[in-house]
Amino acid sequence: MAPAEHPPIEHPPVRLSHVTLVYDGGVRALDDVSLEVARGERVCVLGANGSGKSTLASVICGLLAPDEGAVELAGERVCADGRPDLEAYRRARRSLGLVFQNPDDQIVTSVVEDDVAFGPENLGLPREEIAARVARELRRVAMEGYAGADPARLSGGQRQRVCIAGALAMEPAVLVLDEPGSLLDVRGRAAILRVMGRLAAAGTTLVHVTHFMEEALEADRVLVMDHGRIVLEGTPGEVFSHGPELSGLGLEVPFAARLSERLGLPWTCDEQDVVRKLGTCFFSQAERDRPAAAAAQMPTDRPGLSRSACEKKHVPNLRVEHASFSYGRGTRALDDISFEVPAGSSTAVIGQTGSGKSTLLRLLCGLERPDEGRVVVDGHDTSSRRGRRAAKRSVGYVMQHPERQLFAETVEKDVAFGPQNLKLPAAEVERRVSRALETVGLADRRKDSPFTLSGGQRRLCALAGILAMGPRILVLDEPAAGLDPRGRAMLRRVLARLSKQGITLVQVTHSMEDAARADRVVALDQSRLVAIGTPREVFSRGNERRLREGGLGIPRSLRVARELEDHGWPPLGDPLTTDELVAVIRARAERAKVPVPFAREGKC
């Protein structure tokens, strides 16, 4: 046991050489991967779904043995020439920690401190030692006040921190985090990143697998995987300078890097850096050239501002009037909410976890009736049973992780479930299934089992099952949660297509960028409506403080524009998307005749 706990200094905690792993069915999940992780290093592994990054995580924490190659973990030669040494694996695992996506699957008891103690108990440590470690690790993840709590009552982010404490309590030589934030909201993810920063500073060796590029910026080294191979490797700066290659791999470059590239600025991953560079160059010019700056302050042309959808059609097909709702006798989940959704428009509902967003959606699709006030869906008041039944017919409800409702042997059978329940003739069922699969782009997979699809495709398949019901209104609860960039892009295209077909969209989202693309935004905080209107109105300067109090931000482009204005730029007219921001910066710079590189037309 001793060598496992104190491996000699010269051994790196992880060393893989020429590792290949093939799953049943011939999928090469890892293909000739060689990797060494040094003590105290923070390595980030990036890759789209199916790139092999999760398999790599399992190999590094000793849960999967490769078919070829050699593996050394925590100073143990666990695998040589594809022959695993099971005893060595057992010893090595005692010094390896793992935290993965779903905190629910990792918590084994119903009391926080017992769960953190579970690992050390399995290691056979003395009681006093376990107690000391539990207290220490709960403090480290800022959960010391919850030792006696029931994990089921904690938020997803808090539960994931309990899982991290549980792994740390085993004092691992390496901590592997496999997409720890992919099922969490923005706040939960930020808390996990803070904990990781603290761990890295304390010298813990970290291997972090993620598809959020922004999370990789703090790493010492970034690996990018594709088809089981490491295709890019280097510091975050080096890796993210390969923008086009990364998009080709189904990943996206951090916002600041994308912006600096499109403006022709020296490459950077740091948003503040972009603001500083733009800010100083305009400011010094503006000082010399006041009249030009004044000219630039003229009323602005707003690129991409056509919000035609909501002006064209005024007929509301969803109306919420002073609606309140509570589950049982507790506090109110919704308190006096009123708004209208015009037919054919798209509405984004934003708010923190627990602000009442999901409850609002349940009211809109007639799953719950308001305690007070009214919800009118397509002309049907949901306070009556008949009204709710009618509402259920006109609204398609896409719950969180809708792929969990898939059940049939083939994609087409699953999509046909709804229309068949409507007792439609076979020809009509067939027509609807084909049309729905066409819309989501799965027409060529209709004979496959839904369980063989990728994560993003599974979600689209579930969406097709709801579209086949022929809803006029589609209500979606965080439709992009847990998808990789490629899946998110796929979903965004499908939703745009539906909007064009005239379907009314209401979606809960955590992404302010997605909200900025909607016609209207509804912002909730603590069960109440805090702001409503077009994205431009909701994200206006006057609302900024209120949104911040509700734990909400503003779109990144707008944030950069505001900071530039604070640095002396003339008003930039609230750009909501990167395209708008780039266009308006160029226009201003040209008008003010600022001789800077970003003024040139180019890689746009």
Next chain:
Amino acid sequence: MLRITVGQYYAAPSPIHRLDARVKLVCALAALVAIFCVSNAAQLGIAVAFVAATLLLSRVPAGRVLASVRPLLVFLAVLSLFNLFFVRTGDVVATLGPVSITSGGVAAAALYTARFALALVTGSLIMLTTTPTQLSDAFDRMLSPLSRVGLPGHEIAMVFSLMMRFVPTLADEASAIIDAQSLRGGAFDEGGPVQRVRSIVPVVVALLASGLRHADGLSRALDARCYEGGEGRTHLHEQRLGRRELVAGLLTAALLVALVLLA
């Protein structure tokens, strides 16, 4: 939404919480048997006093206990009505058409209802004051003789503990899936038995798939945390038999003796 209240632990600093789970289980079992043997008012008084004292000592609010037994109150009501109307001993107290209520019926209804209520409170107090870990550790220790004859005593306890942990998760998922499928026109409360069974398939299959996913994740987590069965495991909460356990045992014995003397 389905609400599962069974097995919810209520944290409080009380002697009942700190009591060794094995002793707590044995004492509760003895008390339960005793309660079901209660047959006269004096015995009932003693039993009520015993349960009430335990409740007070445990510092669990009575509301919490009530909430956890609420699903069974309907059953309790039916039981007492049954006794009221169908026990035909003693004098007739009241007559309502063809139904007559006898004094024996009233007594039986009161006794059965009280006994059953006491048993419910005792059972729910066990769950409210004992964490699933303590329970499974206690089972583990009590079942350890089984391991000696080759039966998986520890594993049974572990499975029990994991079941307690995953029931609420699966219940939440089941209610989400039922909502989703019923919005796609799945009818779960219409038609004959065959149709009903068929209509439940979309829910059951989806739930099974979800259960398998959880099982997959759980096995990964158990491996990563070096769970290899009961051997070599230590426990954060030491199970020790001390003065508190002795007192609890003596008090329970006193209850039994008192009930026997009053019989």
